[in-house]
Amino acid sequence: MTPAPQPETLPLWIARLAGDQPTMGRQHGALIAEAGGVDRALDHYRDMPERMLVGNGPGVATRLARAAVTAGKELYLARLDRDRVPELRARSIAFMEAAGKTARDARYVGVMDVFQGVVGLAGRLGVGPFAPRARALAMAAAQPACSTVVAWGAASAGGVVRHARNFDFPGIGVWDAAPTLVLCAPDHGLRYGFVATRGGDVPVVTVFNEAGVTVTSHTRFHREVTVGGAAVIDLVHEIGRRATTLAEAAAIAAERPASVTWGLAVSSARERCAVSLEIHAGRVAVVEPAPGADFLTVANRYRHPAMQDGQVASSAAWGLHSDARERRLRQLVAAAAPGGGADSDALMRMLSDREDADAPGVRRHLGGVLAAPYTVHSVVVEPETTSLLLAVGPAPASEGPFVRVRWAWDGPVGAWELGDAGLAGAGITVEPVAIDGVSRDDAGRWTSEAVRLEQTTRDPDAIAAALERAITAAPDDPSLRLGATWSQLRRGDGVRALAHARAGLVRETLPYRRAQLLMGARAPRWSPATPRPRPGCGASSTASAIPTPPTCRPGRAPTAAIRGGPGAAAPEAHLGLLDAS
Numbered sequence: 001m002t003p004a005p006q007p008e009t010l011p012l013w014i015a016r017l018a019g020d021q022p023t024m025g026r027q028h029g030a031l032i033a034e035a036g037g038v039d040r041a042l043d044h045y046r047d048m049p050e051r052m053l054v055g056n057g058p059g060v061a062t063r064l065a066r067a068a069v070t071a072g073k074e075l076y077l078a079r080l081d082r083d084r085v086p087e088l089r090a091r092s093i094a095f096m097e098a099a100g101k102t103a104r105d106a107r108y109v110g111v112m113d114v115f116q117g118v119v120g121l122a123g124r125l126g127v128g129p130f131a132p133r134a135r136a137l138a139m140a141a142a143q144p145a146c147s148t149v150v151a152w153g154a155a156s157a158g159g160v161v162r163h164a165r166n167f168d169f170p171g172i173g174v175w176d177a178a179p180t181l182v183l184c185a186p187d188h189g190l191r192y193g194f195v196a197t198r199g200g201d202v203p204v205v206t207v208f209n210e211a212g213v214t215v216t217s218h219t220r221f222h223r224e225v226t227v228g229g230a231a232v233i234d235l236v237h238e239i240g241r242r243a244t245t246l247a248e249a250a251a252i253a254a255e256r257p258a259s260v261t262w263g264l265a266v267s268s269a270r271e272r273c274a275v276s277l278e279i280h281a282g283r284v285a286v287v288e289p290a291p292g293a294d295f296l297t298v299a300n301r302y303r304h305p306a307m308q309d310g311q312v313a314s315s316a317a318w319g320l321h322s323d324a325r326e327r328r329l330r331q332l333v334a335a336a337a338p339g340g341g342a343d344s345d346a347l348m349r350m351l352s353d354r355e356d357a358d359a360p361g362v363r364r365h366l367g368g369v370l371a372a373p374y375t376v377h378s379v380v381v382e383p384e385t386t387s388l389l390l391a392v393g394p395a396p397a398s399e400g401p402f403v404r405v406r407w408a409w410d411g412p413v414g415a416w417e418l419g420d421a422g423l424a425g426a427g428i429t430v431e432p433v434a435i436d437g438v439s440r441d442d443a444g445r446w447t448s449e450a451v452r453l454e455q456t457t458r459d460p461d462a463i464a465a466a467l468e469r470a471i472t473a474a475p476d477d478p479s480l481r482l483g484a485t486w487s488q489l490r491r492g493d494g495v496r497a498l499a500h501a502r503a504g505l506v507r508e509t510l511p512y513r514r515a516q517l518l519m520g521a522r523a524p525r526w527s528p529a530t531p532r533p534r535p536g537c538g539a540s541s542t543a544s545a546i547p548t549p550p551t552c553r554p555g556r557a558p559t560a561a562i563r564g565g566p567g568a569a570a571p572e573a574h575l576g577l578l579d580a581s
Helices: 021-035 038-046 048-053 060-082 086-098 103-125 128-141 232-242 246-253 316-339 344-351 421-426 442-455 460-473 478-491 494-507 511-521
Strands: 013-019 147-151 162-168 179-186 192-197 206-209 213-219 262-268 273-280 283-287 295-298 375-382 387-391 402-407 414-417 428-433
Touching (some): 013 021, 013 428, 021 086, 038 048, 060 103, 086 103, 147 213, 147 344, 162 262, 162 344, 192 375, 206 375, 232 262, 246 273, 262 295, 273 295, 295 316, 414 421, 442 478, 460 478
Parallel strands (some): 013 179
Antiparallel strands (some): 147 295, 162 375, 192 206, 262 273, 375 387
16 A cells, blocks of 8 residues: 655744734744745745635636636735734734745735635625536635634633634645744733744734633634725734733724634633634624533534524535534533543544544544544643643644643743754743544545645546545545545546445445435446446445556546536535535
8 A cells, every 4th residue: 555645744833022013023034034944835825715716727718717816816915905903914024024025925814814705705696697606616715614622610621721723724734734833922912822834923823822811713604794804813913912801802803894704712711711703794793602511612603693694605514514523522522521521632632533423433534523634733722821732743733743832921032943952941841742542544644635635736636546545544434435436526437436436325324425425326427438337447336445456447437417417517526525516
């Protein structure tokens, strides 16, 4: 068997900054330029909308589509940049210039908002003649996900607040390949820190401050979007440097209308509680824990009744995924309570879980599970001990390896890599941690490789080959069979698509997934010119891996389709959502 890919991962890089916001941006840029690794993130996110929405294929139509996406992206980013908080915009510019880039590159911190806006816009256009293209646009843009669980009281060992999150986002081999921890001591406001990647001065994904407030951001989709307004990086940054309570965090989020749609999980160690701030361009709503609950789960669906009207989804699978991850987290927290509650290790084990809440006992690598192939950042923050448990390996990051970082809020300005002797003198300690029950497997590595290819080259043959190798490592996983069904239909190989669909149906119990497999199973249409499956050519309906002997030439099915008759095109599929349109 071909070994699973082992992406290069740079050592954890830790920086401490101080001064006003532009000064801290300048310090960060200069320090990371010296350390290296800044180009990978910027190069990836600079043209990510074009790659995700259009791809890099040949042809005049593709070039025209890329040009259109580029023009729209630049207009959107320019407007977001214009509306940013002046000193935070100045910080981003100072960072880029000190890192050897241009001031214009600072606008790419708004790329996350662009994706939210694309799906919201598609939701508005998803009627009448625009519906098919709007659905395809939303499907392509709906890559981010994310899961958070905050525990305290009886749900948490010792009763302290612990805030755990998976960050699921395009950037496999980029974000996860170069983790960073940045501590900031501003001239005005609270001291705060954030976890990011080399090249990202972005206090937005996971942010925590000296008052014990922690914030994690989550994708939401809603029709209430606007081109102007506050970018999510500024919303979270402001909460991180100013909020001492949950009420203050909510008030800060409501100060300026947001550009697009987000959910912010906010916890307070002092208050021993957490809330979800649900945001779109029209309002901010606060979702509190269930009565008597001592935990909160947050994923990607609006929960406040006032926010649900106008909520959109790229496909039915988007809602199914989000709901399944929240249900699974609730199951896991409930299971930990009788033993005294979850500590940081237990919460990280939850983030690495691969079971669907509705299909216990089945280990999955795709679909509505917590350890997603595009989980590029996993962390558990424990504010009361000024420590965090951080994953520092490739996607899915929640499978490790891990380090526990402890820090003092006071210390010298500077930067250190894991293992540097100067860390102790900076008031920072980093210790490797082994977590029982968490390990990597080849199936997970190959699945992440398949999704990485879908997010970058979009090479159908390479994607299909990576999924075949994942299936060899985990032949009993029905989610891989569904992903392989769509990937083979995209290639036009109806023989293999049919074999994978049949193999998946042997073990799949989730109704929506069975329906998708049945759609794939009926897609191939055989004609005299299209050979039927033959022994040794991928025709097996068992759950074993499907070999492709060099002498075997699988039959092609040019008429593969979910709807329509002969000659219909293969479906547009989305590996992250495990869905097709």
